Amino acid sequence: MxxxxxxxxxxxxxxxxxxxxxxxxxxxxxxxxxxxxxxxxxxxxxxxxxxxxxxxxxxxxxxxxxxxxxxxxxxxxxxxxxxxxxxxxxxxxxxxxxxxxxxxxxxxxxxxxxxxxxxxxxxxxxxxxxxxxxxxxxxxxxxxxxxxxxxxxxxxxxxxxxxxxxxxxxxxxxxxxxxxxxxxxxxxxxxxxxxxxxxxxxxxxxxxxxxxxxxxxxxxxxxxxxxxxxxxxxxxxxxxxxxxxxxxxxxxxxxxxxxxxxxxxxxMSKSLGNILNIRDALTGHTPEAIRLFLLSSHYRSPIDYTQESLKDAENAVDRLYKTIERVDRECPEANGKEHRDEQWFAPIIEAMDDDFNTAMVIGLLFKEVSLANRLLDEGGRDNAQELSRILSLIKEASGFLGVFDKAPEDYYKLRRAVIGLKISPDEIERLISERNEARKTKDFKRADEIRRGLLEQGVVLEDAPDGTKWSA
RNA sequence: GGCGGCGUACCCAAGUGGUAAGGGAGCAGUCUGCAAAACUGCCAUUCAGCGGUUCGAACCCGCUCGCCGCCUCCA
The missing domain is CATH 3.40.50.620 (HUPs)
Incomplete structure (x- = not known):
């Protein structure tokens, strides 16, 4: 094509x-x-x-x-x-x-x-x-x-x-x-x-x-x-x-x-005084969110920058990395294997070949993200082959999109820095242990107090079967 | 006044002749001590409106309405 x-x-x-x-x-x-x-x-x-x-x-x-x-x-x-x-x-x-x-x-x-x-x-x-x-x-x-x-x-x-x-x-x-x-x-x-x-x-x-x-x-x-x-x-x-x-x-x-x-x-114009510098956009948002926002519409269409549209992009980036991290954790054998499959990649190529339709590509990628989560819910290890295919697909597309190309932990590190997280990871871990002690003794009042306290500082807790996870 | 573009759900946004991708929000359910995340289901019989062409139109043609850009420096 x-x-x-x-x-x-x-x-x-x-x-x-x-x-x-x-x-x-x-x-x-x-x-x-x-x-x-x-x-x-x-x-x-x-x-x-x-x-x-x-x-x-x-x-x-x-x-x-x-x-x-x-x-x-x-x-x-x-x-x-x-x-x-x-x-x-x-x-x-x-x-x-x-x-x-x-x-x-x-x-x-x-x-x-x-x-x-x-x-x-x-x-x-x-x-x-x-x-x-x-x-x-x-x-x-x-x-x-x-x-x-x-x-x-x-x-x-x-x-x-x-x-x-x-x-x-x-x-x-x-x-x-x-x-x-x-x-x-x-x-x-x-x-x-x-x-x-x-x-x-x-x-x-x-x-x-x-x-x-x-x-x-x-x-x-x-x-x-x-x-x-x-x-x-x-x-x-x-x-x-x-x-x-x-x-x-x-x-x-x-x-x-x-x-x-x-x-x-x-x-944007000087007379309206609404010129948004890249640096200003970059405070409070990850570069990747801005890039995804820009690539979520076709390059020829006008796009409208609002706080909400940036927030949407931010959520989407988060969702993708969260899923990759989940695959790494629940099905490590899916990782590392290059699994370039022309057949599966064809729709993405077709979209890019059509006047660089990045918005379409992003839509297709998120469909794969949903699929990955579903496969993991159904029992990740049985689906290692399929999951590695999805990982490869994201990796392949990230090469020309310039987004989704980081290791999840690097992305989260950057994100924490961008939002200016005050509390240290060690302190968070300490509070999580304290909360889990409280949960063990069914002191849910104390447990919820700790969770609320962390949330106020921008830390979200997730109690997974294999332990408590946190993210900023 | 001239030239060009756009109008798809609550918001963002693909689709440009074969029967409406995707994300966010919302609602219900599964899971959970409760949450969160994830998943499942629901959420546009319809694509600004009206005509026309066609077996078939969001996609093509015409008109109408609305929005925007360029014509001056601008990504």
Missing amino acids: PIRLYNSLTGKKEEFVPKDPANVTMYACGPTVYAMSHIGHARSAVSFDVISRYLRYSGFRLTYARNYTDVDDKIINRANEEDVSCDELAERYIKAFDEDMASLGVLLPDARPRATQTIGRIIALTSALIEKGFAYASGADVFYSVRKKKDYGKLSGKNIDELEAGARVDVNEAKADPLDFALWKGSKPGEPAWNSPWGMGRPGWHIECSAMCMDRLGETIDIHGGGRDLIFPHHENEIAQSEAYTGKTPFARYWLHNGFVNIAKEK
């Missing part, structure tokens, strides 16, 4: 046929590093992380690049506000972004180019576009002329005349046409600047991605991704300038765009 994916360029789900299956290329737009990254950045990164993992899982040899845009108006403004250099500011937020991604289990892309390290290529591209007649210098600025390429608008479905009528574009006398966009901007004193044929200056917004992309992956790539909002103007402009430069169409064979994360049904 081939992979099918939704291509924003054609508006259809298409079979994925890479240019060269032995060397698949993917580029995802990374953050502009001027502030802490938020849950929306996390969604984009997690989506393309899963896609890259799955392409590799499917047998493609993939080169995946994700950039940092580290020169930009917003960075300059912020750096001025804080009275630090642009480099220092960018460096700080690149580091923070990397840390956030690592905690969410996002693997490092093969290449992580920075705009400021690709200036030579940007200048070369800009010069070439002028030579080819697609761009023009105006003072110290260089603009791309959108009307020069007749298929401008093919990604976003816009046409130039309607955009013109929209009149929401800024008026700039230096431009021949209000819709033209800057490839190169002459810099004011104090701004980051590089020497160029047009004087000291810096790149415009869209050109850096074309440059980094070509630099790392070549003139035609297989997959180009990013958030939905980048379709216009960013990706539209990337297509225009790249195709004008190379003369090759298409620049990217498949365009993939992830949906937004809304906060309680509202778009």
Whole structure:
């Protein structure tokens, strides 16, 4: 079964046929590093992380690049506000972004180019576009002329005349046409600047991605991704300038765009003050819960972040690890045996092949979790074969989902740290013994008192046939 | 105004032509000293509404209503 994916360029789900299956290329737009990254950045990164993992899982040899845009108006403004250099500011937020991604289990892309390290290529591209007649210098600025390429608008479905009528574009006398966009901007004193044929200056917004992309992956790539909002103007402009430069169409064979994360049904925005940083989301929740939350909907759908939806994800992760732990305990012989069964795994592959339908995969996994518990209730050891199959299945899927890949005890350790459990495991064990003494002498009042006390501190007790278990 | 998307149970969410996955919540039962967890059963004759195509539609077409995104920086 081939992979099918939704291509924003054609508006259809298409079979994925890479240019060269032995060397698949993917580029995802990374953050502009001027502030802490938020849950929306996390969604984009997690989506393309899963896609890259799955392409590799499917047998493609993939080169995946994700950039940092580290020169930009917003960075300059912020750096001025804080009275630090642009480099220092960018460096700080690149580091923070990397840390956030690592905690969410996002693997490092093969290449992580920075705009400021690709200036030579940007200048070369800009010069070439002028030579080819697609761009023009105006003072110290260089603009791309959108009307020069007749298929401008093919990604976003816009046409130039309607955009013109929209009149929401800024008026700039230096431009021949209000819709033209800057490839190169002459810099004011104090701004980051590089020497160029047009004087000291810096790149415009869209050109850096074309440059980094070509630099790392070549003139035609297989997959180009990013958030939905980048379709216009960013990706539209990337297509225009790249195709004008190379003369090759298409620049990217498949365009993939992830949906937004809304906060309680509202778009995150500075004016609403509802931007949820990854770090804030990470206090009080395990990274795995956040990742599961993000993967519980299809990557193209909008999702709504609420306290409750996170709690749901948290419960689901707990349920899964609790079940794995139970299998380990009640049927140890199920563990360790690799039991890859194509037949049983087929529905999961089918779901992933269908435009990376992680929500479906998660549904299928939880069906297996229910089955595992039922088998254990019926007498685990008789079902070792079946249980080991389920364990293998979860392990296999966790490889590309990036969740459910820990040992249960590691997960619980992390969870205790996240919720800030004050009481020590030793103290808990001591109280459990005390309670079990009380239970033996039928002093249930005392026993319940201890249980209630622990519950108030976030510790839940379970009296199982083979002893009392606790969890946070 | 232009372009695009969405509307599936109390909540979240798959399913896109063959008769409604999964999770959470809730209710009842098994187990338990009581709980918790797990399991079992119940919980959408129906997929915003109305028409149409079809042997058959949540899935295709048309219209209506509602919500949202992009068109300006944005993941």
